[in-house]
Amino acid sequence: MKSRVSNSLTIDAFEARAVDIDKVELEQLHALSIGVGWPHRAEDWQFLRDVGHGIVAHDEIGRVLGSAMWFPHGSDFATVGMVITSPRLQALGTAQWLMKRAFSECKGRNLRLNATRAARKLYLSLGFRSESTVFQRQGEARRSGETPDPLAGADLRRLGDADLGAVTGLDARAFGASRVKLLTALLDQSVGFGLYRDGRLEAFALCRPFGRGHLVGPVVASNDKDAIVVAAPHVAAHEGEFLRVDTHLAEGEFCTFVASSGLALFDTVTTMSLGGTFLNPNDRSGGMPVTYALASQALG
Numbered sequence: 001m002k003s004r005v006s007n008s009l010t011i012d013a014f015e016a017r018a019v020d021i022d023k024v025e026l027e028q029l030h031a032l033s034i035g036v037g038w039p040h041r042a043e044d045w046q047f048l049r050d051v052g053h054g055i056v057a058h059d060e061i062g063r064v065l066g067s068a069m070w071f072p073h074g075s076d077f078a079t080v081g082m083v084i085t086s087p088r089l090q091a092l093g094t095a096q097w098l099m100k101r102a103f104s105e106c107k108g109r110n111l112r113l114n115a116t117r118a119a120r121k122l123y124l125s126l127g128f129r130s131e132s133t134v135f136q137r138q139g140e141a142r143r144s145g146e147t148p149d150p151l152a153g154a155d156l157r158r159l160g161d162a163d164l165g166a167v168t169g170l171d172a173r174a175f176g177a178s179r180v181k182l183l184t185a186l187l188d189q190s191v192g193f194g195l196y197r198d199g200r201l202e203a204f205a206l207c208r209p210f211g212r213g214h215l216v217g218p219v220v221a222s223n224d225k226d227a228i229v230v231a232a233p234h235v236a237a238h239e240g241e242f243l244r245v246d247t248h249l250a251e252g253e254f255c256t257f258v259a260s261s262g263l264a265l266f267d268t269v270t271t272m273s274l275g276g277t278f279l280n281p282n283d284r285s286g287g288m289p290v291t292y293a294l295a296s297q298a299l300g
């Protein structure tokens, strides 16, 4: 790893070293996120390590004091996430140091992340600009009525491996970058529904175990009705269970559907970017596919 950022940092009384995230025990990462009240399971960390890269700040006796991850897509784009500093060691420069190291690994790439309130100022100071709000909605899922039928001429199907090409193609149009590796891994872990018209995939929604229950995302569609048609079977399948959706959408039928499915607003984060174009899904005027729900806050 070539980097001009120092490989060690004195944090309080600790001398920390940057270590590849693959080299630490999963349980240490799990303890780090539990320490800041995040719901990730050890399996969620392992999934993120499988699809991305990261570093941790390690002290002399091998304790993990902080983390930062990045998820490259193609040659010029990455999302950044899982930026955490152990609570007792915050405001000492750890996250800034980890971010600068992540920057040097992501050199030449446009970056996007979803910032908590605690982290927004840090990212602004690193040159990120705010783009849009993400609404984290969650709760006990309930059916808000009959599961909507697809419109005439459309075919709602369970997705399988054969749909990977169609899913990655549609996702790339909405997300602005091709995420083949990530979507291959997500399809493997998820139940997915796709809406086909004339043999062409026009909308899809994946749902997988995550955190306290299940998470619906990504969801991609060109209009609210199609987004509801592909997401509704997941709500029905998890009725009475904990379900979560992270969405940029601030209003419209999809929002109403999510709220009436029992998923109340829990928190918001801010999508921020450094370089590149952010395709805001709140602009749905062009009939183009948009990302109705995120794969997760770290993955975008």
Ligand SMILES: CC(C)(COP(=O)(O)OP(=O)(O)OC[C@H]1O[C@@H](n2cnc3c(N)ncnc32)[C@H](O)[C@@H]1OP(=O)(O)O)[C@@H](O)C(=O)NCCC(=O)NCCS
Binding pocket: 036, 082, 083, 084, 085, 086, 089, 090, 091, 092, 093, 094, 095, 096, 097, 114, 115, 116, 117, 118, 119, 121, 122, 125
């Ligand atoms: C957000 C978070 C990662 C920040 O981590 P951190 O290690 O405290 O961050 P830093 O110390 O690098 O920077 C935080 C602040 O401390 C200041 N700081 C940096 N070095 C400092 C030093 N030596 N002495 C005092 N303050 C310092 C920074 O200027 C920054 O101040 P600002 O926010 O007013 O600009 C941490 O609060 C956290 O883990 N929160 C919970 C999880 C979370 O929300 N993660 C963000 C996901 S997007």
